Amino acid sequence: MDADEKRRAALVESLPVASEDTPLMAQLQEDARRRIELRGRQFPKPAHTRVITVANQKGGVGKTTTTVNLAAALAQSGLNVLVLDNDPQGNASTALGIPHHAGTPSIYEVLVEGAPLSEAVQESPDVPNLWCVPATIDLSGAEIELVSLVARETRLRNALDQYLAWRIEQGQQPIDYVFVDCPPSLGLLTVNAFVVAREVLIPIQCEYYALEGLSQLLKTIQLIQAHLNRELHVSTILLTMYDARTNLAQQVAAEVRTHFPESTLRTTVPRSVRISEAPSYGQTVMTYDAGSTGALAYLEAARELAERGAPSAGVSGTGAPDEASTIQQATAASTVELEAQ
Ligand SMILES: Nc1ncnc2c1ncn2[C@@H]1O[C@H](COP(=O)(O)OP(=O)(O)OP(=O)(O)O)[C@@H](O)[C@H]1O
Ligand SMILES: [Mg+2]
Numbered sequence: 600m601d602a603d604e605k606r607r608a609a610l611v612e613s614l615p616v617a618s619e620d621t622p623l624m625a626q627l628q629e630d631a632r633r634r635i636e637l638r639g640r641q642f643p644k645p646a647h648t649r650v651i652t653v654a655n656q657k658g659g660v661g662k663t664t665t666t667v668n669l670a671a672a673l674a675q676s677g678l679n680v681l682v683l684d685n686d687p688q689g690n691a692s693t694a695l696g697i698p699h700h701a702g703t704p705s706i707y708e709v710l711v712e713g714a715p716l717s718e719a720v721q722e723s724p725d726v727p728n729l730w731c732v733p734a735t736i737d738l739s740g741a742e743i744e745l746v747s748l749v750a751r752e753t754r755l756r757n758a759l760d761q762y763l764a765w766r767i768e769q770g771q772q773p774i775d776y777v778f779v780d781c782p783p784s785l786g787l788l789t790v791n792a793f794v795v796a797r798e799v800l801i802p803i804q805c806e807y808y809a810l811e812g813l814s815q816l817l818k819t820i821q822l823i824q825a826h827l828n829r830e831l832h833v834s835t836i837l838l839t840m841y842d843a844r845t846n847l848a849q850q851v852a853a854e855v856r857t858h859f860p861e862s863t864l865r866t867t868v869p870r871s872v873r874i875s876e877a878p879s880y881g882q883t884v885m886t887y888d889a890g891s892t893g894a895l896a897y898l899e900a901a902r903e904l905a906e907r908g909a910p911s912a913g914v915s916g917t918g919a920p921d922e923a924s925t926i927q928q929a930t931a932a933s934t935v936e937l938e939a940q
Contacts, residue, residue, distance in 0.1 A: 610635045622843070626892060633895040642676040642905035648763060650777040651834070652796035657812050658783035660804040661839035663690040664874060666780040668894075669800075671695075671885040672901035674729035678775040681720070683755070684734040685792050686782040687741070692733035696724050696881035699733035707737040709758045710791065711744050716762035725886045730774075738788070745787045752827055755779075755791040785819050793823040798834035800904075803855055805841045805848035805867070810855070833862055835907075837900060841867035866900040869893065 600608070611632050653666045666682060674680040684691040684699070685706055692699035698721070699705060708714035709732065716732060723729035745751045763774060778800075779792040793799070799820060803809050817833070824831050836859050842848045856863050868874075871893030877884040884894045 607635050630890075630892055630895050633899055634890060637895070637898045637902060638889075640676060640902070642673060642678060642902055644678060644775055645905075645908065648774050648777060649798060650759070650779070650796040651798045651800050652779040652781060652789075652792040653800045653802065654781040654789060654792065654816065655801050655803070655812075656783055656785050656789070656816055657804075657808075660809075661802040661837075661868065662783070663688075663694060663780050664878075665800070665802045665837055665839060665868070665897075666778045667691050667694040667883045668874070668885055668897035669901050669904065670729060670776065670778050671723075671726050671883040672898045673776050673905060674723070674726045675885060676901070676905070677728070678905070679728045679772050680730070680776045680778070681774045682729070682731040683759075683777065683779045683792075683795075684732060685738075685755070685779050685788050686734055687736065687739035687788075688782065689734040689736070689738075690878065691780040692731060693881060694878040694883055695729070695731045697721050697731045697733045699735050701736055703733060703735055705733045705735040705737065706755075707735060707741055710738075710754050710788075711741050711748070713754070713758075715765070716758045717765055720762075725882060742786045742788055745791075751787060752790050752794050756795040759795050785816070789819075790823065790827075793820065793831055794828050796828075797830045798832065800835040800837060801833060802837050802839045803851070804839050805851045807847060807851075809851045833859075835904060836863040838863065838867040840870045842870050864900055864903050866896060866903055868896045868900065871896075 614628055614631055614635075616628075653662045655662055663686070670680045670682045682691055682695060683706060684697075689699045704714065704719040706719065709716050709719055719732045720730050721733060723731060745754070748754070750757070759777065767773060777795075779796060781789045781792050801813075801816065803813075820831060820833065836855060838852050838855060841852065852867065869892055871884070871891065873888045873891040874884045874893035874897075877887035880887055884891060885897065888894055
């Protein structure tokens with residue numbers, strides 16, 4: 600253990616022990632522990648660029664919030680991170696404070712017009728080592744325009760491969776993490792995101808119906824695996840908007856952990872006002888209020904993601920055929936169980 604580790608361990612040790620019956624005190628203590636353990640810590644660099652697509656066709660489950668906050672947390676810990684905003688809503692661009700008015704070079708020009716990614720990359724105004732390719736309103740037409748184009752499913756992958764090689768040629772540092780934020784649908788934009796990535800991160804909101812639709816998502820991932828990208832697998836599941844006070848959230852979390860024991864991160868992201876306020880200031884919660892419970896949860900999740908590396912394809916949650924049917928059964932069972940209460 601080096602001196603920094605020892606100092607952190609001693610500080611954590613000195614924290615008072617909170618009783619289980621005082622949830623607020625327990626939360627404050629957990630925040631204090633995370634602050635001591637995580638702030639200013641360097642996370643491990645992956646051996647190769649990890650390309651992670653953040654997907655769930657269900658809307659409003661925390662895809663964009665997860666994308667931008669994990670990206671910012673990893674960049675703050677010294678890694679080079681690129682966010683591809685692949686959603687016509689442009690929410691990731693907004694949250695990262697990246698201009699994305701009509702006419703801005705964006706992911707649309709890359710996907711539809713074949714422009715180099717380097718022409719659309721912008722640097723984050725707040726976080727060093729963080730870049731973003733924004734989405735403009737033009738992207739809303741891309742779903743239809745892509746249909747008639749050559750290599751319509753692999754356009755994003757080709758563009759990213761070229762960009763990563765170009766950076767090295769230019770003598771720039773390699774990118775450690777690429778996050779792709781997806782729209783809430785399984786159309787060609789999401790297919791491009793599945794083809795460019797090796798890993799899928801699925802945010803699951805701890806609410807009723809959380810597992811519904813998941814089997815469809817897993818089936819799509821399975822099809823992509825079979826036909827377009829053999830390496831693709833669900834490496835990570837993150838429980839979002841978790842409210843520990845409700846039985847429902849606890850049940851959904853337990854259900855998800857039972858079916859995806861390996862891929863589900865230990866860290867859950869709580870429902871937090873600071874997280875939801877941050878985008879209106881063009882910021883992630885990591886810069887808007889770095890000491891808040893929400894920011895510390897994303898920092899912890901980022902550390903877990905970085906430390907676990909990418910589990911190899913074939914572990915639970917890969918979308919294998921039996922996995923999809925397990926989820927279908929789980930969805931049906933949990934619906935019945937929850938209705939009975
Ligand atoms: N942990 C959280 N606590 C409180 N609010 C949150 C949290 N995570 C996300 N939100 C809010 O919930 C809403 C939906 O989140 P977000 O935009 O990240 O979801 P999404 O899956 O990207 O949505 P879409 O499917 O429309 O792209 C946003 O208003 C966001 O600020
Ligand atoms: Mg979104």
